[in-house]
Amino acid sequence: MELLCFLSWRVAPLLLLMPCSSKSINVRILNVEPVHVIPGTNLLLRAHIEASAQERLTVITWERETETGPTPNRVTLATCPGSSDSPCAGTKPNVQANMGDQGTTLEISEYEPSDGGDYIVTATLQDGNKTSARCIVREYEAVHHVSVSINVSHSVLVCAEAWGTEPNFSWLYNRMALTQTVGKVSQDGTTLRITQSPICGIFTCRVGNKLGSATATYTAVQCESQEDNSGTVAAVVCVLLLLTCGGLLGLLLWWHRRGGSSSRERLREHVDDNS
Known part of the structure; x- marks a missing residue:
């Protein structure tokens, strides 16, 4: 009996020091937030779910919560089973969710401004524990008031x-x-x-x-003054060019007439000499 008590006192601390098989789950949304969506296009959110081998997922839930307001209003958008064997169920015709081996996706077609808010994906384990991840989604706004x-x-x-x-x-x-x-x-x-x-x-x-x-x-x-000065300078340059061209043209005409007069005088002198 004393030996059993001695062994129990020795073994108990060793059992406490032995590593336990931890149960953990990690959920994260892969989209970089905030996600901006142009109205009329589709919103697609992707979430990665990583669970230990000992854990079993029972349900995946997509929800949306109003981003502002004194009392945020949360609505369920879609639910998925813990495995990809069964399809997901959306709460609206334009909402579609899918479940894969390592995650889940949520797609909303024909996005409207009212679809903006805080999107939440929650993974529920078989023991009832839940883990969530959030992502802000907002409307893509045009440029205003530059x-x-x-x-x-x-x-x-x-x-x-x-x-x-x-x-x-x-x-x-x-x-x-x-x-x-x-x-x-x-x-x-x-x-x-x-x-x-x-x-x-x-x-x-x-x-x-x-x-x-x-x-x-x-x-x-x-x-304004610099533009006026540049215009004045340009006008002066144009006038000078016109005057120069006019002077050259006049000089050429004068030279031509002078050459013609000299020719006529030489011709007259030649006729006089012959007579």
Whole structure:
């Protein structure tokens, strides 16, 4: 009896130190959030589910929750069995879900702005434990209200846009591509540091995305006088060219007439000598 007690006291700590077979499950949505969807197109979300060999999935659930509001409203979009043997069931005609060996997908056709929100995929185990992953889905917005402002003290133009999705910024100078002699654009394209002096010309900021583009311009006041001067100089040059051409033409005519008169005088002298 004492030997059994001695062995139990020795074996018990060893059992506690032995590694247990842990039960774990990992769920993650593969889409990079936030996911922006153009209305009328299809939304496709992919989720990866990784479970240990000891665990058995019983059901996969796709849900959507309102992103804003005091009391988020959650609705079920589709449910799938724990295996790919049975099909998934969507709650609406435009909702389709699928279950694969390593994950699940959710597709919503003809996306509408009301379909935006916080999408949740939940994996439920046989013992009742649940693991979820979330992804924000929003409407893809067109570019709105482009504006250009200037920081005169730093010779910097700043382009801003209201709320368009994935805006791309680019600059034009006098409606042509911008060159390094005019200025340098920041990495995100929103700022133009003007390097030419004085600041002159029409600066245009163009902002676009998948749904179109919009522009805004800034016109430097100094350009008006410089344009007038350049026009005056061009007019003066044209007048000088016309005067020069006219003078050369007159000289040629005079030379031609003088040559004709000399010929007639020589002919008359020759006739007089013969008589």
